[in-house]
Amino acid sequence: MPETHPETLLTDEIRAHIGMEGPVLTATEQVERGYVRRFAQAIMDVSPEYAQAGNRDPDPLSPPLLPLFLFQRPFPSGDYLTERAGDPDFDGTDLSSYTGLPELPLPGLALLNGGAEVEFFRYARHGELVEQQSRYLDIRERQSSKGPMLLVLTETTYSTVAGEKLLRVVQTDIRR
Amino acid sequence: MSARQILFGQVETGQSITSLQLGPLTTSHLVRWCGASENWHKIHYDAAFAVQHDGLPGLLINGSLKQHFLAKMLKDWAGGQGRLWKLSYQFRAMNLVGEALTAWGIVTGTEERGRFGLVYLAVGIRNEHGRESTPGKAAVVLPLSTAVPVPYPFDPERDLA
Known part of the structure; x- marks a missing residue:
């Protein structure tokens, strides 16, 4: 029997998620010096400004994309x-949502990391507590040789609890 | 970080920026990253699961790790007085454990904006066989002179007006 595919995944129920905004979430912990060290070593970016004050900032900083990983x-x-x-x-993957957004009703569909667009404002300092808020920016359908697939674009802004912007990220997840 | 600050006037369209060489990346590198990112997806460290269960050709180098290579390359090239403003990338192809990766960038355009210079780049990651996996784009803001560094924190509405 040839494999059959649905004509579309982009149903009205899925489309209704576009524009939905999640709650403001606070990071699991503040930016810790030890975590910055382990993180910087893992990404092989051991810039001195991650350990001590530099000419960019009077405080030790963290790698640019570290805030994405503070919500565990x-x-x-x-x-x-x-x-x-x-x-x-x-x-081995954790099914919990760390965006606070409602899960899309797509049972059984794989989730692949398609990439991202990032806008940088400043790097998180040691000791800062970070917040994030996400929304479904867009959900698009594409056809592939294996049938339809969805591109789910989620916009997340990362700020300090004091309200200073750190990052804006538009993540693309592929569901098929 | 670059020892010498690159200035906007030193940049031309078509110019390659300093690339970043990494690897060969081993399972140990990936396990270290899985721990740091608290992502325990088995396709990055459990070869039997990756190959026999998921049908992959080997252990996959995490996209979430590769994105940092592009950010580091651009941050270092911008120097202490420049700013990495925007970066986008698509994970179009797999990279497997054992590959050596090169993050690269080529200037595609320049634009003087206010007191600073905007540099647009095509970026990517290729393996030792020249196969591209992670095409992307970036925008970096550079000083016109060392006397006026790009502000930090960076506010595009204020600083590029």
Whole structure:
């Protein structure tokens, strides 16, 4: 039997998510010196300004894209790696949403990282607490050899709790 | 960070900027990044799962790691008095464990705006075989002279008026 595909994934129910805005979320922790070190070493960008004051800023900074990774599973919470350890199909990903946006009703569809557009304003300083707010900017459909797929564009702004802008990111997720 | 500050007047369309060489990237690099980013997707460190379950040709280098290579290259090229303003990239092809990557950029346009210079670039990441995986674009703001650094924090509405 040849594989069949739906004619469209972009239903009215999915389209209704465009423009939806999530709540303002506060990072799991403030920007910590030890985390900045581990992060900078992991991305192989060990600029001195991540450890000490530089000529750009009177405070030690963090790598430009670090705020994207400050919104993690809070402590204490369940251990999903243990809970799903016996599932041979478990791919290790956390199904929790860290944007606060409602999940799109697309059960069984893979989620691929398509890329992003980033606008930089300043880098987070050690000790700062970061907030984010997301919204579904657009949802577009494309046809591929495997049938229709959706490009889900989510805009997230990252700021300090004092209201200073750090980053604006438009993330593209591919669902197919 | 660059030892010498590049100025807008030193930049021409078609010019390549200083590239960034990385790797070969091993599973250890990816596990280190998975820990830092708290992303435990098995396709980055569990070869049996990646190949036998997901049908991939090997362990994948995280897109979330590759994006930092472009940001670092551009930040370093802009120098302490310049600013990386915009960066976009698409993850169009896989990179596998064992590959050596080069982040590159070529100037596609320049524009003097107010007291500063805007430089537009095509950027990307290629492996040691020349295969491109991550095409993108960027905009960097450079000083016209070392006497007037691009402000930090950077406010495009104020600083490029």
